Amino acid sequence: MTNINLITGFLGSGKTTTIQHLLQQKPESENWAILVNEFGEIGIDGALLANRGATLKEIPGGCMCCVNGLPMQVGLNMLLKQTNPDRLLIEPTGLGHPKQILNLLTSEVYQPFLTLQATFCLLDARQLSEPRYTGNDNFRDQLAAADIILANKSDTYSQHDINALTQWHNQDPLNRPLYRIEQGKVDSALLNTERTNRQSLPDNPHHHSHSRPNGLATLSLPGNQGWRRALNQGQGYTSCGWIFDSETCFSTSDLLDWVRLSPVDRVKGVMRIPEGTLIVNRQGFDFKIETQPVAPLDSRVELIHTREAPWNELQSALLKTRI
Structure with a gap:
């Protein structure tokens, strides 16, 4: 049985850095894998996460949940078949919507093989004061889908940012745990937190151009x-x-x-x-x-x-x- 955590967060929130810190805490006896998706075509996160002690699979160029989840299903099935990991960390693009990914991971076909544990959302609290973020459907829904909120880059927050974060958290109807962290440094013990947030998320349309039809080979x-x-x-x-x-x-x-x-x-x-x-x-x-x-x-x-x-x-x- 593979334990899975979704590591979400908008562009620049620090998802890749957080995964790097989690990999540093990986027990030697466990086999971990990473499924990473980027908006861009080049695959920067894959290069940053390579050779970190976990099997890596990349899905560059858009959103892994597009095309009825086919890109993610292919990548997920390959990882499960090739490595049978004890833990799988999934990093969707910062411009991706989590609903279809969560639906796929909890579907009947994967229930015998996967256990979806806590979903994390990386949040830069400075973005809570900027309408271009707070007005973005994906930004809001990534936060709504999380079991745990990680307020990253807290060493850069002004008092205004701290007040905005406190106000946002006080208004959270689920009263989910929130941790203020710096440079993605989070305790890997949180990965074992059970998934509790099952609230329904809206269906938001995806608009991606797919300029690379032949997959990773064209890189x-x-x-x-x-x-x-x-x-x-x-x-x-x-x-x-x-x-x-x-x-x-x-x-x-x-x-x-x-x-x-x-x-x-x-x-x-x-x-x-x-x-x-x-x-x-x-x-x-x-x-x-x-x-x-x-x-x-x-x-x-x-x-x-x-x-x-x-x-x-x-x-x-x-x-x-x-x-």
Whole structure:
């Protein structure tokens, strides 16, 4: 029997970082797996979660619950058949709606094999004061579907943010547990919390373009092609991502300037630099960087914005950061 936890949260809430911390606490005797879905086509989260002691399956490019749940069913069935994990962590895209995923996981066909435990929702309390988040159906329904709320990035909250979080929680009719955490650091013991929230969620329409019909195989670089670009659009957001071959190396300082100055909402990347690997994660003005001595197999970077951005200009500037 596989225990499953859904790790939800809107864009930039810290889902991937939280899963990384959970994986650090994995008991050696247990076999874990991760099913991760991204809005963009390139697969940044997969690169960040690879080689962390768990089997990984990616579903990039939209929402895993589209097409009557077929992409998720395929990925889920493959993981169960190949690894028979003790625990499976599922990270849907921050622009995804949880209802169809929860319905699939609790369907009769999976009941003999799966136990759905607590669903977590990562929340950046600063977003509670911004109508573009609170007015988003997926943002609201991700919170509504959770058994446990993780108020992440609490070290960045102002008193106004804390007051907004307190007011929101006081109005929660289910009185669910809320934990204020920093940098995704959460106790893995919470994964064993039973699922108690079974309230009905509305059916919200999904609007995704699926520009990559052939699945993960198209993420490779054919022939001698050194890089490629991929676009995706839906739910009021647009993404543009690039993947570069293992021979491409970037100037650390020039790349950091490009990430910092790009006029978009979200930047995430795993890039080869002379020092090894540069991991960048920018949500608005929040900018986190990490370096590792071992170079990545390839370089990947993804930009997400609420409207069309000057992708060609940004691409030209990115290419100029190559060494």
